[in-house]
Amino acid sequence: MPANKHTYLQIHPADNVLVALTDLNAGTVIEFNGDIFTLTTPVAAKHKFTIAAMQSGEDVHMYGVLVGRMSKPAQKGEAITTENLQHASDDFKLSSRKTKWHVPDVAASYRDKTFMGFHRADGSVGTGNYWLVIPLVFCENRNINVLRDALSAKLGFAKPRGYETEVDSLVQMYKEGKTTQEILQADLELSPEAQATSKLFENIDGIKFINHDMGCGGTRTDSEALCGLLAGYITHPNVAGATVLSLGCQHAQGSILQDEIRKRDANFSKPLVMLEQQKLGTESNLLHEALKQTFAGLIEANKQTRQPAPLSKLCIGLECGGSDGFSGISANPTLGYLSDILVSLGGSVILAEFPELCGVEQEMSDRCVTEQEAQRFMHLMRTYNAKAEADGSGFYANPSPGNIRDGLITDAIKSAGAAKKGGTSPVMAVLDYPEKVTQPGLNLLCTPGSDVESTTAEVGSGANVVLFTTGLGTPTGNPVAPVIKIATNTAVFNRMPDILDINCGTIIEGEETIEQAATRMLDYVIEVASGLKQPKAVKLGQDDFIPWKRGVSL
Numbered sequence: 001m002p003a004n005k006h007t008y009l010q011i012h013p014a015d016n017v018l019v020a021l022t023d024l025n026a027g028t029v030i031e032f033n034g035d036i037f038t039l040t041t042p043v044a045a046k047h048k049f050t051i052a053a054m055q056s057g058e059d060v061h062m063y064g065v066l067v068g069r070m071s072k073p074a075q076k077g078e079a080i081t082t083e084n085l086q087h088a089s090d091d092f093k094l095s096s097r098k099t100k101w102h103v104p105d106v107a108a109s110y111r112d113k114t115f116m117g118f119h120r121a122d123g124s125v126g127t128g129n130y131w132l133v134i135p136l137v138f139c140e141n142r143n144i145n146v147l148r149d150a151l152s153a154k155l156g157f158a159k160p161r162g163y164e165t166e167v168d169s170l171v172q173m174y175k176e177g178k179t180t181q182e183i184l185q186a187d188l189e190l191s192p193e194a195q196a197t198s199k200l201f202e203n204i205d206g207i208k209f210i211n212h213d214m215g216c217g218g219t220r221t222d223s224e225a226l227c228g229l230l231a232g233y234i235t236h237p238n239v240a241g242a243t244v245l246s247l248g249c250q251h252a253q254g255s256i257l258q259d260e261i262r263k264r265d266a267n268f269s270k271p272l273v274m275l276e277q278q279k280l281g282t283e284s285n286l287l288h289e290a291l292k293q294t295f296a297g298l299i300e301a302n303k304q305t306r307q308p309a310p311l312s313k314l315c316i317g318l319e320c321g322g323s324d325g326f327s328g329i330s331a332n333p334t335l336g337y338l339s340d341i342l343v344s345l346g347g348s349v350i351l352a353e354f355p356e357l358c359g360v361e362q363e364m365s366d367r368c369v370t371e372q373e374a375q376r377f378m379h380l381m382r383t384y385n386a387k388a389e390a391d392g393s394g395f396y397a398n399p400s401p402g403n404i405r406d407g408l409i410t411d412a413i414k415s416a417g418a419a420k421k422g423g424t425s426p427v428m429a430v431l432d433y434p435e436k437v438t439q440p441g442l443n444l445l446c447t448p449g450s451d452v453e454s455t456t457a458e459v460g461s462g463a464n465v466v467l468f469t470t471g472l473g474t475p476t477g478n479p480v481a482p483v484i485k486i487a488t489n490t491a492v493f494n495r496m497p498d499i500l501d502i503n504c505g506t507i508i509e510g511e512e513t514i515e516q517a518a519t520r521m522l523d524y525v526i527e528v529a530s531g532l533k534q535p536k537a538v539k540l541g542q543d544d545f546i547p548w549k550r551g552v553s554l
Contacts, residue, residue, distance in 0.1 A: 006510060008032075008049075011329060012064035017048040017080055019062075019325065019407075021508055024049075030077060039077040046325025046407035046471075048080040059088065063328065063416035065359055066090045068409075080409065087396040087410040089359035092381075094374055098366040099426035104337060106519055107344040116306040116530035117237075117313060117464075122265050124237035125313035127464045127529040128205040130480045131298055132242035133290075134230060136257065137215030137250035143283065144245060147290055148209035155298075156199035157206050159541030201302040204240065205531070207294075208479035210545050216250035222549050223251035228434040229547050231260035232460030234272065235436075237315075238480045240301035241271035243294045245286070248278030264436045271297035306531060312346030314529060315437055317463030317481070318421040319352070321451030324471025325407020326488040328417020330514075331469035331504040334486070336423035337518035338467070338525075343425040343441050350437060350458045351422040354384055355449040358395040359412035360419040364444065368427040377430040380446045398449050402472050421469070433548055437462040448553035451476055452544045455483065465525055475499045476544055477537030482528050484535045486521070499542075501535050 008018045008030065018032065020043040028039045032051055043049045048062070053076045060068045060080065069088035074080070118126035135144050152158040166188045173183050210233075214226045234242045234257075246254050254274050261268050273293040280286045318335050320327060339349045351357075357364055361381055368374035388394045398411045408414040428441035434457060437443050445461055447454040451474065455466055459481040466481055468474075471488040473496040487493035490505030502521055506512045512520075527533040536542075 009329065011062055014064045015062050016052065016054075017050055017060055017062060019048055019329065020045050037077050039079075040075045041077075041079045043079045044407075048325075048407070050074050050076055050078050050080065052076050060085060062413055063420075065363070065412070065416050067359060067412035067416055082404060082409050085409060087412055089412040089415075090362060092361035092365060092378060094371060094378070095362065095366050097369065097371075097374075099369055101424040101426060102340065103344045104341050104515070104518075106515065107341045110311060110341060110345060110522065113311055113526065114308040115311065115314070115526050116532075117309040118240070118304050119307055119309065120237050121267065121269050122235070124462075125309040125464070126237035126239070127314075127482060128238040128480060128531070129203060129240050129301065129304055130205055130238055131207045131294070131301055132210065132233060132239055132480070133207060133294065134210045134233070134242060134244055135212065135215065136227075136230070136244060136246040136252045136254065138211075138213045139216070139247045139250065140245040140277070141211045143277070143287060143290075144209050144211055146287060147243075147294070148207075150287075150291065151207055151294070152209070155201065155207065157204075201298055203302045203305055204298060207298070208543060210479055210543070212545065212547055214547050214549070215252040218251075218549060220251055224256060225434055225550060226547050227252050227256040228260045228263075229457070229460045231257055231264055232434055232436055232462070233480065234270070235261055235264040235268060236459065236462065236480055237464050239270070240304060241273075241297045243273040243290055243297070244275070245290065246274065246276045248276045271300050273297060310346070311342065311526070312440065314342060314525070315348040315350065315462045315464050316342060316525070317350045317352070317455065317458030317461075317466040319451060319455050319458065319466055319468040319476075319483075320356075320418055320421065320470065321468060321476055322470040322472035322474040323403055323406075323408060323414060323418065324488055326505070326508055327408075327469055327471050328420050330507040330517075331471075331486045331488040332417055332420040333514050334504050334507070334517045334521060335421040335467050335469060337514055338522050339421065339423035339442065340425050341518065341522060343423070346440050348437050348440050348443060348462070349422070350443050350445050350461060350463050351419075352445040352447040352454045352458050353418060353449045353451075354381055354444075354446050355388075355395045355398045355411065356415045356418040357381065357444075358385070358398070358415045360415055364419065364422075364427060367425075367442075368430065373427060373430045376432075377427070377444055380430070380432060384446065406471055421467075431461060433457050433550075434460050448548055450546075450553050452546045453548045453553055455544065456546050457548060465529055467521070467525070469504075470500070473499065475537065475540065475542050477535075477540065477542030479543040479545055482535050483537045483542075484521075484525065484528060485537065499536050499540070 068085040365374040428439040447457040466483040493503040
């Protein structure tokens with residue numbers, strides 16, 4: 001008897017492999033397009049299998065594009081693996097503009113909806129109200145930490161950890177002479193959730209203390225890019241003001257930062273404290289001044305309150321990490337549908353991770369509204385890949401062991417699914433890191449595939465909310481923008497409920513459509529943007545921040 005047709009899927013009519021939606025045993029009978037055949041090997045959920053015998057060198061298509069080439073023959077009904085498939089993708093060139101797109105039917109129902117945000121002088125609207133304390137160079141990281149220890153708890157911004165009781169138990173067992181084995185086998189009493197101190201400034205969502213390892217010692221290009229990234233955070237709509245600590249002699253000079261701020265906001269008027277240690281002398285002079293001026297800035301920032309704003313003021317970063325074989329058929333196309341809704345309302349979305357657009361370059365360049373933007377996209381893709389290959393790698397090396405284990409066995413397979421986050425709307429602008437989004441609609445931003453580096457960059461370019469899909473689970477967050485984690489499958493959602501916010505495994509199980517999941521997700525985004533709900537990454541204080549060094553990071 002043939003297997004249930006809901007246990008496997010052809011993603012695109014041109015595909016010559018099927019995706020297993022559940023684990024399928026060898027011998028399972030498959031009925032597809034009037035043909036009946038038997039699986040010759042087991043096929044794990046999320047992996048692919050052939051629908052005809054394939055020869056070495058034969059092309060494999062998924063999502064309607066070339067995603068690999070057979071490295072050895074395969075029987076009909078055989079699993080596609082790293083043993084029989086190698087990365088391959090089509091070349092790309094400048095072609096005609098293809099900017100027609102599907103405006104979702106539900107978009108009209110969101111036309112008059114608003115979120116409660118913080119309105120800035122430059123016309124942008126924040127989904128949060130944060131104060132930043134950041135170093136221009138890694139030499140100031142310790143002083144940043146001293147300020148954090150002095151300010152966070154006293155002002156009510158420290159995130160309670162709640163594991164002190166467990167540590168007390170371990171200490172007590174050690175004092176009692178328990179053996180290592182007894183300690184390892186002990187059941188520790190879980191701490192009750194610690195209560196945060198009441199906030200002194202009720203309209204400020206947090207003081208964020210950021211560390212990094214850049215600013216000097218690397219290339220001048222890296223230092224200049226760092227200043228651009230930091231300027232993106234300082235001018236970000238979710239940021240009310242900032243304290244910047246500089247040593248004084250580093251490559252990343254305060255004057256460069258000021259220039260980058262003016263590029264992004266010519267009339268910048270937020271409170272900005274910039275202090276140079278080599279001018280102020282002693283550490284105590286620096287820190288005393290930083291404490292006083294930061295506290296004064298917080299008083300001003302606290303005067304701002306949430307006010308209604310149209311959804312067109314949302315700028316959503318589209319991100320994925322710990323992806324699996326379901327990413328491209330559940331969570332990512334859901335983000336794509338939500339992206340199209342937001343674009344139709346005049347909002348902005350950012351699709352990044354250029355190593356994960358390998359194989360779909362032709363489609364993305366054709367969707368650019370002008371030939372100039374298409375040329376820029378193709379140039380950035382070729383330059384980036386060439387640099388990777390010169391350093392002994394290439395985009396083909398992007399998939400991680402976890403990606404491969406869960407069905408993404410070539411970069412082109414991973415990319416074809418990752419691109420679904422961008423929906424169907426035209427590409428309005430192509431940006432190079434760390435440029436700022438200035439156009440409504442779909443923006444392509446050159447970043448690495450590394451999810452924390454890419455998320456850091458998207459927020460630096462203006463994303464005031466990030467939607468992050470994952471099939472394997474990741475705690476990734478950001479200091480100033482809420483990162484909403486979306487599971488591609490129900491198993492990981494149930495296994496890691498402490499870090500995941502939304503489940504799109506319901507699509508795989510046939511419980512809801514992509515369209516239904518997208519509207520459910522957008523309603524959640526509006527609540528998060530209004531400060532009514534906190535994603536798990538915000539609750540946990542998962543403040544990941546990694547600037548991109550323009551070397552190779554896949």
